[in-house]
Amino acid sequence: MKICITGIFRISLLILTMLTSTMTSAQIGLRTIHQERSLYRNILVTEDYERRCMRFTITDRIGQNQSCRYLDDKDKLVFPYAKLVLTSLLVQDNPERILIVGLGGGTLVHTYSSLFPNAEIIIAEIDEAVVRVAREYFDFEETDRIRVETVDARVYVKRAGLRGEKFDLVILDAFNGEYIPEHLMTMEFFEEVKMLLPQDGMVVSNTFSSSRLYAAESNTYREVFDQIFNVRMAGTGNRIIIAPMQALPDRATLEQRAPLFRERLERFDMDITTFPRLMQTTADWDTGERPLSDQYSPANLLNN
Numbered sequence: 001m002k003i004c005i006t007g008i009f010r011i012s013l014l015i016l017t018m019l020t021s022t023m024t025s026a027q028i029g030l031r032t033i034h035q036e037r038s039l040y041r042n043i044l045v046t047e048d049y050e051r052r053c054m055r056f057t058i059t060d061r062i063g064q065n066q067s068c069r070y071l072d073d074k075d076k077l078v079f080p081y082a083k084l085v086l087t088s089l090l091v092q093d094n095p096e097r098i099l100i101v102g103l104g105g106g107t108l109v110h111t112y113s114s115l116f117p118n119a120e121i122i123i124a125e126i127d128e129a130v131v132r133v134a135r136e137y138f139d140f141e142e143t144d145r146i147r148v149e150t151v152d153a154r155v156y157v158k159r160a161g162l163r164g165e166k167f168d169l170v171i172l173d174a175f176n177g178e179y180i181p182e183h184l185m186t187m188e189f190f191e192e193v194k195m196l197l198p199q200d201g202m203v204v205s206n207t208f209s210s211s212r213l214y215a216a217e218s219n220t221y222r223e224v225f226d227q228i229f230n231v232r233m234a235g236t237g238n239r240i241i242i243a244p245m246q247a248l249p250d251r252a253t254l255e256q257r258a259p260l261f262r263e264r265l266e267r268f269d270m271d272i273t274t275f276p277r278l279m280q281t282t283a284d285w286d287t288g289e290r291p292l293s294d295q296y297s298p299a300n301l302l303n304n
Contacts, residue, residue, distance in 0.1 A: 034137060038129035041176075045137045047071075051078060054105045054133060056176045066176055067105030069138060075114065076269040081206050081238035082107055083268070084231050085171065087275045088204045088242050089261055090254045091229070095119055095168035099160075099196065101153040101184070102173040103130055106140035111268060113146060121146045122167075124153040154183050154192075161195040170196060172205040175238070180207060182297040185217060189294075190224040194245075202244040209239040213298070215289035223291045229279045242279070254279060 033052075034045035042057040046065075053068040068078040077083055085108065096119050100108055103125040113121055125131055128150050134140035142148060149156050153174065160167075170193055174184050183189060193203055203225070207217060209232055218241075221228050225243035232239045249257075254276035261272045290296060 034133065036129060036133075038127050040127050040129075043127075043129055043133055045133060052137065054130075054138065064176075067107050067138070069105060069107065074110065074139070075267045077107070077111070079107075079238075080233050080236045081240065082111065083270045083275070084233060084236075084238065084240040084278070085173075085204055085206065086111070086265060086268070086270060086272065087229075087231055087240065087279055088169070088202060089115075089265075090257045090272070090276065090279070091242060091244050091246075091249060092169065092200060092202045093257070093261075095202075097167045098122070098169045098171065099124065099157075099167040100171045100173060101157075102175070103134055103140070103148065104173070105138035106134045108171060108173060109140065109146060114267075115264065117145075119145065123148045124151060124156040126150070126152050153181075154189060157189070157192050157196065161192055165196060166198050166201070167196050168198065168201050170201070170203045172203065172207075175206045175208070182292075183294070185213075185220065186292045186294050186297050187220055187224055190220065190243075194224060197245050200244075200246050202242065202246075205241040205243070206238055207241060209237055213292070215285035215287075216292050218283065218285045219287060219289050220291040220293075222287075227281065229281060230284065231275075231278050231280070233278060248281060251276060251279075 030046060030048045032044055033047050034043075036043050044055040044057070046053050046055060051068050051070050053065040055064065056066045070076050070078065095116060098112055098116075098119055098121045100112075100121065100123045103109070103123050109121060109123060112119065123146075125148055131148050131150060172184065174180055190203070197203070205221070208214065218228075218230065221241050221243050227248050229242035229248060230239060231242060255273075258273040258276055265272050
């Protein structure tokens with residue numbers, strides 16, 4: 001009987017790799033401290049020696065971390081995307097009323113309430129389980145100035161518009177690493193969001209840095225808001241779209257404003273003076289791609 005030494009070696013190497021991976025996880029103490037299945041997703045909370053994270057999965061696959069916080073420093077931002085969101089301060093620096101779509105572990109809520117303690121912040125979060133987990137495991141709490149509306153964001157935005165409400169800043173953070181709800185990516189939705197903005201209002205959206213809908217999504221924002229900042233950082237899966245109602249400041253203005261925020265943002269482990277160069281206005285996509293609409297929104301292509 002012939003024995004394939006090469007084959008045995010490959011199998012042994014695979015087993016060794018798997019064992020090493022398991023040992024690495026055990027060594028850093030990664031453990032699941034909470035898990036539940038909501039109406040919309042699986043929700044897991046994991047913790048290691050350094051940080052606690054919330055993870056979403058739509059199926060039973062292992063998903064990406066949705067929100068993380070350092071155990072010894074609540075202010076320090078874990079993910080680059082949150083720092084990219086804060087570049088919008090160079091466009092609008094004093095929002096008094098903020099709408100955040102998507103709660104996660106409440107990172108952005110904590111950051112903006114720390115920066116603007118007198119601002120009113122409303123969060124539209126569809127999943128009641130996410131709100132409960134954020135309260136129990138991530139120290140999220142409602143106050144007289146921070147309120148959660150457990151409702152689909154499209155419904156909340158539509159109703160708020162009919163009531164004539166205005167928000168200086170709308171942050172769209174329904175991105176979960178796997179998808180963005182398709183009804184929150186269309187021209188019709190952004191027109192409804194636009195109705196909530198005063199003349200100096202602004203939308204900031206956390207979305208994909210690459211996908212088959214990259215061009216279509218970019219053109220959708222431009223169709224509704226005309227000019228946008230496209231903010232990307234190498235090595236991350238996120239990009240931030242900043243869409244203000246007012247004219248975009250030029251690079252010189254951004255660089256002039258950045259030092260004014262440097263000290264305020266140091267507590268979040270961010271040097272904002274390095275970010276103006278990431279705020280691009282030139283299209284790096286096919287500008288002829290069809291914008292997304294309620295009738296045309298092939299969001300199933302995002303992960304292809």
